[in-house]
Amino acid sequence: MAEFVMPILGSDMTEGKLVEWKKKPGDRVNKGEIIAEVDTEKATIEVEAFQTGVIERLITSPGDTVPVGTVMAIIREDGKPSAQPKVDVQREQPKKAALPAAPLIPPAPPVGESIRLRISPAAKQLAADLGVDPFTVQGTGPDGAITRQDIEAAGKRVVVPSPTEAAGAAIDRQGRLRQTIAAAMARSKREIPHYYLSTTIDMGRAMTWLTDQNLKRPVTDRLLYGVLLIKAVALALREVPELNGLWKEHGATQSPDIHIGVAIALRQGGLVAPAIHQTDKQTLGELMKSFQEVVKRARAGTLRSSEFSDPTITVTSLGEQGVETVFGVIYPPQVALVGFGKLVERPWVVDGQVAARPVITATLAADHRVTDGHRGAIFLSAVDRLLQEPDAL
């Protein structure tokens, strides 16, 4: 018998609200399969099962807010008899939300059918504001996606909440996200002795290679240069693995796997940095698809629990916002963050001649409790070297 508990989906998460069960008692669930949808300060997250077995009992009800670690369901593992758990499972008293919960909780999905709405964050927010259940709305966008217009049309058929309530809910969510980021960043600056390194990397070869690649690829398979940067970081971490890990109570722990968290700005404000799993083992094509997928789901509010809990390092890029250098703040309990700035043309000496070359500034913010500048410098040099051989990425 295994207990399915409210997972920690971020270092500062203390509680989460169950939005929906994706399984019902008697259903089979495989490890890694999505079992529930949980609302946290940062986003609505699809939570994966940690065990394979059959759902014995669902304890938490949709709408309940419970602390991290609370037993939410009982899973009967394969080969084990059905029985009541020996542990006396105390159901946590659901907490009252600060504001009336937005009527977003969908009805239970039909047996054996997994439902995932295609709905933009803006439409989802509008649905919450108007009190529309998106599961009752027929989407008219691409592939049946629910658009703002669909929600607006449906909204005319329901009782509209008072403007004060609607505005309050939106502000509440934004405020909670800001508080979460504030707590994590304050903890980082309070506890982590950062050191910073920077280097300028000639991207000439990488960009020429990329242009050539994209000429050969259909538009749906084109690569962005950001994917080359992420892959170079992942491979460089194999050479300096102490930057790839977590700081725990008793010190640093290197991770055997490289799961790079990619910082994604949310349009409504704030950011998330979900993991791209096994980053170093993916081809550039696979990595591009993974990157697109995680950005899409981050902005649609459908990230998975493992993507929140697994990052072993974060990569952030602010180049598109026009800045050349990023001085990053490490996301605890990680021990390093790599930043990239804007790709710019600069005079650069190549074979003794000055030429205009595209260059980018790469920075490392690292935890001095775990590494010294010497190792950090070796890491940034490795990133540079790897980007000079894009074929090998």
Next chain:
Amino acid sequence: MNRSRPTSEIKRTVLSLLGEIAPEADLTTLRSDRSVRDQLDIDSMDFLNFIVALHKEFQVEVPESDYPQLVSIDGCVGYLARKLSQ
């Protein structure tokens, strides 16, 4: 093969696709002669998704070297009109 469409229809479709890429954007305030990326908070991934959406909708190939022609709505509409009439 000539697959011409009225420019008004092309523009309507382009705006609709853009609305799906940046659903929170207020397209009514968008200046059609100015850079879309400068006016809306869209990044290179969004722009690539927009190009893919144009490709799927209009069945046109858009090489990377043509991207500068698609920075504004007017540029997009003109580019697509030319491609569709070829």
